Structures are given as structure tokens and as C-alpha cells.
Amino acid sequence: xxxxxxxxxxxxxxxxxxxxxxxxxxxxxxxxxxxxxxxxxxxxxxxxxxxxxxxxxxxxxxxxxxxxxxxxxxxxxxxxxxxxxxxxxxxxxxxxxxxxxxxxxxxxxxxxxxxxxxxxxxxxxxxxxxxxxxxxxxxxxxxxxxxxxxxxxxxxxxxxxxxxxxxxxxxxxxxxxxxxxxxxxxxxxxxxxxxxxxxxxxxxxxxxxxxxxxxxxxxxxxxxxxxxxxxxxxxxxxxxxxxxxxxxxxxxxxxxxxxxxxxxxxxxxxxxxxxxxxxxxxxxxxxxxxxxxxxxxxxxxxxxxxxxxxxxxxxxxxxxxxxxxxxxxxxxxxxxxxxxxxxxxxxxxxxxxxxxxxxxxxxxxxxxxxxxxxxxxxxxxx
Numbered sequence: 001x002x003x004x005x006x007x008x009x010x011x012x013x014x015x016x017x018x019x020x021x022x023x024x025x026x027x028x029x030x031x032x033x034x035x036x037x038x039x040x041x042x043x044x045x046x047x048x049x050x051x052x053x054x055x056x057x058x059x060x061x062x063x064x065x066x067x068x069x070x071x072x073x074x075x076x077x078x079x080x081x082x083x084x085x086x087x088x089x090x091x092x093x094x095x096x097x098x099x100x101x102x103x104x105x106x107x108x109x110x111x112x113x114x115x116x117x118x119x120x121x122x123x124x125x126x127x128x129x130x131x132x133x134x135x136x137x138x139x140x141x142x143x144x145x146x147x148x149x150x151x152x153x154x155x156x157x158x159x160x161x162x163x164x165x166x167x168x169x170x171x172x173x174x175x176x177x178x179x180x181x182x183x184x185x186x187x188x189x190x191x192x193x194x195x196x197x198x199x200x201x202x203x204x205x206x207x208x209x210x211x212x213x214x215x216x217x218x219x220x221x222x223x224x225x226x227x228x229x230x231x232x233x234x235x236x237x238x239x240x241x242x243x244x245x246x247x248x249x250x251x252x253x254x255x256x257x258x259x260x261x262x263x264x265x266x267x268x269x270x271x272x273x274x275x276x277x278x279x280x281x282x283x284x285x286x287x288x289x290x291x292x293x294x295x296x297x298x299x300x301x302x303x304x305x306x307x308x309x310x311x312x313x314x315x316x317x318x319x320x321x322x323x324x325x326x327x328x329x330x331x332x333x334x335x336x337x338x339x340x341x342x343x344x345x346x347x348x349x350x351x352x353x354x355x356x357x358x359x360x361x362x363x364x365x366x367x368x369x370x371x372x373x374x375x376x377x378x379x380x381x382x
Contacts, residue, residue: 006131010127012125014037017345020343032373034343034362035343035362037232039316041235043235044234046279048272050271050275054271063264063265065264066251066254068267071094072089072090075094076091077277085219087245091246095258095262096241096262097229098242099125099242100265102125102227103133104254106129106133106135108254109166109250112133112134113135113136114135114136116138117167119173120142121173121347123175126168138158138164141353147178148311152190166197168202170201171215173315174350175319175358176319177319178311178313180215181212185215185217189220198225199224200227201224201226203216203217207287208290210291210294223247225247226245227243227244228245229242230273230276234273234276236269236276239269240265241273293363294312296363296367298312300371304374304377307324316363316364319347319359327357330348344362346360361373
């Protein structure tokens with residue numbers, strides 16, 4: 001059998017690096033993992049207890065395609081309590097992680113050939129999913145002048161070769177951790193509304209903010225799709241559970257597609273996720289560990305030679321230039337893994353044009369691991 005043309009998407013390099021790092025570990029090597037954006041902390045105790053209670057009831061089955069009504073209501077409460085925004089539970093769809101939400105949003109909003117804008121550097125799965133769905137990727141390079149975020153002027157420039165049907169933006173961003181200001185989000189939402197561009201906001205790193213104001217796009221407009229996840233702040237990556245907040249007219253289309261693609265999100269994960277909102281004290285302790293890791297890396301990496309990096313407002317990444325050491329970050333990351341035992345993700349994952357000069361370090365692990373990584377890099381690059 002011959003694979004389809006749509007299957008020829010680029011690999012997710014972060015996952016390739018993780019596979020290579022795992023192979024070295026199986027061979028007995030010591031590896032510091034800084035390649036994948038996965039919390040190193042265990043799932044909160046309340047989440048484990050909720051999952052155990054659900055299993056003890058003896059039956060885990062299908063739920064409604066948009067998720068358990070009780071979880072949708074609890075997510076709506078979260079927006080009221082955290083942001084002062086009233087969201088009807090009926091506008092919330094629980095999904096198979098944020099990845100499932102991206103697929104549902106793109107399928108519900110766009111037709112084959114539609115032009116969808118993506119800021120670069122940015123999360124590679126956006127580009128690859130959009131490509132696999134037969135849509136047209138329009139990369140929008142951001143720079144230090146715009147603080148690495150999309151502006152209305154950049155949207156206008158990206159529309160010169162044809163109108164954009166959609167735009168997906170993350171704040172805090174991956175790979176940089178850079179955040180948009182509340183004013184910037186409001187301006188972007190207004191510009192998309194004026195141009196009839198569907199705005200999708202990726203807010204999966206909310207809760208992990210160290211500098212600046214955390215703002216949901218729902219504070220600026222109801223006519224946006226907001227995607228979030230229990231993976232990052234809530235330390236539930238392997239549970240594969242996320243959510244979307246949808247404009248009312250998009251709820252039924254998303255539900256129909258979800259019924260056919262996924263049937264429903266995992267009931268066990270949904271029951272566990274309900275308890276995540278009650279684990280704030282434990283989760284804030286985890287976040288304090290990330291903050292300590294961030295401070296350590298922002299002090300030590302520049303001294304090693306990684307002194308040119310993007311602003312790290314939130315999330316758990318440092319996106320740093322490797323120009324001082326190499327013009328090929330893929331090769332640099334390979335050598336860093338095999339020679340120094342430090343796994344990190346090369347920049348072409350996030351920026352096909354300029355990524356050869358950058359590498360992404362994740363600081364989601366322990367502080368001891370971050371210090372060990374810096375020690376190894378210092379010895380290797382000395």
C-alpha cells in the first residue's frame with residue numbers, strides 16, 4: 001500500500017529527539033531530558049484519588065461527545081472564578097487533549113485550500129495538522145520588534161497574497177513562552193473580526209505565567225475559539241484531556257465531528273480532571289519549582305553562551321540562539337545529546353526558515369536536573 005500525500009507531513013522533531021534519548025537510556029546512558037514539554041511532577045493526589053474512585057465503581061464507558069456535563073460546568077466556573085468571564089457550559093467541548101481540539105477546530109472552521117495563518121516560531125503540530133487536512137499554511141514571521149507576537153499589521157501583510165480564513169495564536173507561546181498583552185489580544189481579535197478571520201487562541205500554558213498579565217481572549221471577544229488543556233499546569237499529559245470554548249454557532253458542528261472522530265473523550269480522564277481544579281495548592285508548589293528552574297537557566301545559560309534568547313514570560317521553555325556554536329541546530333542538538341547527554345529540541349521544529357539558529361530547552365523537570373544539564377553543557381562547550 002502506498003501512503004497518501006497528506007501523510008507526508010514533517011516529523012515532530014521533539015518526539016524524534018525523545019525517542020533517541022530513550023534509546024540511549026536503554027543502553028545505560030544518563031540523559032537529562034529538556035526536549036519535551038511535559039511536567040516532571042506527578043499528577044496531583046486529588047486527581048489520582050478521583051480516578052481510583054471512578055475505577056472502583058467498576059464501569060468506564062462512553063460519555064456525551066462534548067464531555068460530561070458536570071465537567072463542562074466546572075470549566076465554565078473556572079472562567080468565572082479566574083478571569084471574571086461568564087461562559088455558558090453549553091459552549092464548552094471536552095476533547096482528547098488539546099491536539100483533539102486543534103483537529104476539531106480546523107475541521108469545523110476551514111475547507112480544503114483555505115489559508116490559515118501561523119506565527120513563527122510556533123508549535124509545529126499546528127503546521128503539520130493543517131497540512132495533513134489539505135489547508136494552506138501561511139507562516140507569519142514574528143520578530144523582536146513585535147516582541148515575537150502577531151500584530152494587526154502582520155495580519156495585513158500576510159493577507160496580501162490572498163485573504164486568511166483563520167489564524168492560530170498561542171499566549172504564552174511555544175517555543176518561547178512569550179505572552180501577548182491584554183491590549184495586544186484585544187487588537188488582534190478586532191483585526192480578525194474586521195477581516196472575517198477565525199481566531200483560534202491556544203491558552204494551554206495558562207497558569208504557568210511568571211511575568212505579565214494572564215489574559216484569556218474571551219475577555220476581548222466571544223467570537224473566538226479558545227483551546228486549553230489539563231496537560232501543562234495540571235500535570236496530566238498522559239491522560240489526554242483538554243477543552244475548547246466555542247462561539248454558539250460552532251458548538252453543533254464540533255459536536256457532529258467529535259461524535260464521528262472520537263465518539264467521546266475518556267470518561268476516566270474526565271472524572272479525574274474534575275478534581276484537578278481542587279489541587280491548586282499542590283499545583284502552585286509545582287509551578288514554584290518551574291519558576292526556580294527558569295531563574296536558574298536565565299542565570300546560567302547566558303554564562304555558558306546561550307545569551308540570545310526570546311522573552312520567557314510563561315510556559316516552561318527557553319528558546320535560545322546557538323549561532324555562537326553552530327549554524328545547524330539539528331546537528332548541534334544531535335551532538336549535544338550523544339556527547340553531553342542533554343536532550344533538547346532543534347529550532348526547525350518551530351520555524352522552518354530561521355530555526356537552524358535556535359534550540360528549545362524545556363525546564364519542566366526538577367531543579368537538580370536543570371543544574372546538571374547546565375554543568376554538562378558547560379563542560380561540553382568549554
